[in-house]
Amino acid sequence: MRTQIAAANWKMNLVKEEAEQLMDQLLASAPTLQNNQEVILAIPFPYLTWAQSRLDGLKGYRVAAQNCHHKNAGAYTGEVSAPMLASLGIRDCVLGHSERREYQGEGEALLAEKMDRCLEAGIRPIFCCGEPLSVREAGNQNEFVAAQIRGSLFHLSAEVIAGIVIAYEPIWAIGTGKTATTAQAQEMHASIRQVLAQQYGQAVASQVPILYGGSVKAANAVELFTCPDVDGGLVGGASLNATEFISIVSALS
Numbered sequence: 050m051r052t053q054i055a056a057a058n059w060k061m062n063l064v065k066e067e068a069e070q071l072m073d074q075l076l077a078s079a080p081t082l083q084n085n086q087e088v089i090l091a092i093p094f095p096y097l098t099w100a101q102s103r104l105d106g107l108k109g110y111r112v113a114a115q116n117c118h119h120k121n122a123g124a125y126t127g128e129v130s131a132p133m134l135a136s137l138g139i140r141d142c143v144l145g146h147s148e149r150r151e152y153q154g155e156g157e158a159l160l161a162e163k164m165d166r167c168l169e170a171g172i173r174p175i176f177c178c179g180e181p182l183s184v185r186e187a188g189n190q191n192e193f194v195a196a197q198i199r200g201s202l203f204h205l206s207a208e209v210i211a212g213i214v215i216a217y218e219p220i221w222a223i224g225t226g227k228t229a230t231t232a233q234a235q236e237m238h239a240s241i242r243q244v245l246a247q248q249y250g251q252a253v254a255s256q257v258p259i260l261y262g263g264s265v266k267a268a269n270a271v272e273l274f275t276c277p278d279v280d281g282g283l284v285g286g287a288s289l290n291a292t293e294f295i296s297i298v299s300a301l302s
């Protein structure tokens with residue numbers, strides 16, 4: 050059975066006091082997870098170790114970085130490397146979020162390097178992909194996302210691919226309140242799995258959790274997570290509200 054994941058993406062939100070408040074609220078009613086379920090909080094760098102200690106002992110709850118550098122060390126002022134994260138015990142990292150692709154100019158080749166640095170450090174990447182509205186309107190979304198996957202992941206071995214997480218986030222649905230329909234989400238997730246299957250075989254493709262992201266909220270989570278190829282969600286805005294996020298976590302079951 051594939052791992053089901055509810056991942057929070059706090060982005061660049063919350064000062065420490067607000068983060069503490071949200072964490073208190075989450076911990077006060079954190080659902081108990083089944084063996085194949087995980088909750089991942091992708092949070093700003095300064096809070097990683099603090100959050101990790103708060104989640105200590107809570108089965109299936111993990112902390113993720115939102116990015117890391119594509120080199121292991123060196124003269125890169127202001128950057129954070131995968132070995133640094135690993136040395137803190139961080140085991141998950143979001144890579145290739147569309148906001149980083151857009152504002153930091155991250156592309157396929159750079160993300161392939163970041164994948165390598167994470168995997169070498171023993172960090173599981175949550176690789177984000179997704180098309181802009183213009184591509185969706187032209188009907189080229191499947192090929193667009195397939196190219197993102199080929200460009201950043203296909204140098205990896207089948208064994209490694211089986212251990213990563215993919216998040217499909219249509220850019221037109223991020224922070225817009227405009228969610229993909231369940232049919233659109235399922236169709237793309239099946240297409241991503243097909244792309245993986247063609248390269249790595251069905252057995253490997255069927256192991257990779259594929260999360261949906263883009264205006265996931267309590268009101269649409271059950272419907273989305275019921276799609277056969279949707280294995281959970283990467284949640285931005287709604288993850289900043291404890292009640293909303295806990296409902297989304299509960300929707301995994």
Ligand code: PGA
Pocket residue numbers: 058218222223224225226262263264265283284285286287
């Ligand atoms: P959203 O963001 O849930 O606010 O649309 C999702 C994301 O960017 O990961």
